[in-house]
Amino acid sequence: MGIETPTVSPTGDRRSWAPRRSSRYAAAALALAGLSTVAVSTAAQASPTRATKAHIASVQTAPYRHGIVPMRGRAWAPQLVTCTQAKCVAYGGGISGVGVTTGKEQVYLVFWGTQWGTAGTNSNGYTTFSNDKSSMAVLLQEFYKGLGTGGELWSGVATQYCQGVATGAKRCPTSAAHVAYPTGGALAGVWEDTGGASPAQSTGHQLAVEAEKAATHFGNTTTASNRNVQYVVISPTGTNPDNYINNGFCAWHDYTGDSTLDGGGGASGPLTAFTNLPYITDAGQNCGAGIVDGKATDGITIVEGHEYAETITDQFPAGGWVASNGMEVGDSCAWVTTGGGRMQDITLTTGTFAVQGVWSNLANKGKGGCAIKHSIVT
Numbered sequence: 001m002g003i004e005t006p007t008v009s010p011t012g013d014r015r016s017w018a019p020r021r022s023s024r025y026a027a028a029a030l031a032l033a034g035l036s037t038v039a040v041s042t043a044a045q046a047s048p049t050r051a052t053k054a055h056i057a058s059v060q061t062a063p064y065r066h067g068i069v070p071m072r073g074r075a076w077a078p079q080l081v082t083c084t085q086a087k088c089v090a091y092g093g094g095i096s097g098v099g100v101t102t103g104k105e106q107v108y109l110v111f112w113g114t115q116w117g118t119a120g121t122n123s124n125g126y127t128t129f130s131n132d133k134s135s136m137a138v139l140l141q142e143f144y145k146g147l148g149t150g151g152e153l154w155s156g157v158a159t160q161y162c163q164g165v166a167t168g169a170k171r172c173p174t175s176a177a178h179v180a181y182p183t184g185g186a187l188a189g190v191w192e193d194t195g196g197a198s199p200a201q202s203t204g205h206q207l208a209v210e211a212e213k214a215a216t217h218f219g220n221t222t223t224a225s226n227r228n229v230q231y232v233v234i235s236p237t238g239t240n241p242d243n244y245i246n247n248g249f250c251a252w253h254d255y256t257g258d259s260t261l262d263g264g265g266g267a268s269g270p271l272t273a274f275t276n277l278p279y280i281t282d283a284g285q286n287c288g289a290g291i292v293d294g295k296a297t298d299g300i301t302i303v304e305g306h307e308y309a310e311t312i313t314d315q316f317p318a319g320g321w322v323a324s325n326g327m328e329v330g331d332s333c334a335w336v337t338t339g340g341g342r343m344q345d346i347t348l349t350t351g352t353f354a355v356q357g358v359w360s361n362l363a364n365k366g367k368g369g370c371a372i373k374h375s376i377v378t
Helices: 050-060 136-146 204-217 241-247 280-287 298-313
Strands: 066-070 106-112 119-121 127-129 187-193 229-234 249-255 273-277 344-348 351-355 358-360 369-371
Touching: 066 298, 106 136, 106 204, 127 136, 127 187, 136 187, 136 229, 136 298, 136 344, 136 351, 187 204, 204 229, 204 241, 204 273, 229 298, 241 249, 241 273, 249 280, 249 298, 273 298, 280 298, 298 351
Parallel strands: 106 187, 106 229, 229 273
Antiparallel strands: 066 249, 119 127, 249 273, 344 351, 358 369
């Protein structure tokens, strides 16, 4: 369960490490072959109240909030109950030639601000922080270190998606460049940015700038070096990034070149994917505390797993796999509690983690559904 020894950055900051890397409607495409039966769920949740619908519309007027995980008390009913011609997720054509990640996933965890406290290392080699009351840092490191290990197939669901197909395609030929399976783990590095305090209420622009700062810290200074990378910008306890508390969401993802980001638009620098991840346990049951295993930390990997799956299938939104109603592969499966694709535990070599299902166009005999596992396509 150990991770690589922390390394010293070019600036001499020892509070980071980076392990060595391994040496949307057009004609139908070829069906994928050799796929195992998947566990699916098409169960919908109760419809939201009129007030909730109005609130959701307000939240969604911010176009940069892609794949938002709604707080449970404000969740809307999943809209992709069956995979129909109008509602199936389809390829969006890509942005700057990018639709999905096609190489080994590289997830960098960015702990933003001096509020995290003193950094340390636990017995398994994971970075810890003295003000991390829920041990969120360790849990996320274990989760990403474990993806792609022990034969786990939650990661297999995303591998059915690809790029290099016609805009509007809903299937991928085997010859297309598919989302890769994260063999051996997706964790690429951890950094505590102690250059100043994280804002009490950061804007979308500030989050993008922080992601760019992290890219520079890790030496990923070109768009090419960020091709299969995502930066998870994690705000410390007590902060309110993008006013998530009042807006009623648990997280979202985007890319740094998005001109619609509030507070200043896109960030300068190479295009790269990032996630706005608040300190999830501050929101309690609204963001999943206790929903699977009765643990206050259940929502951490449910919410971040949602954003991870959407980033690798829609790296620069919305150039990847998105439905005509704007929903991505995690959205229709958010907070689903019944059926095979419900929220549940998956087992990795680094432990057992609560996750949600991921939308699969291939599930339920092509009608689509939420799947918790799928054979690896790539």
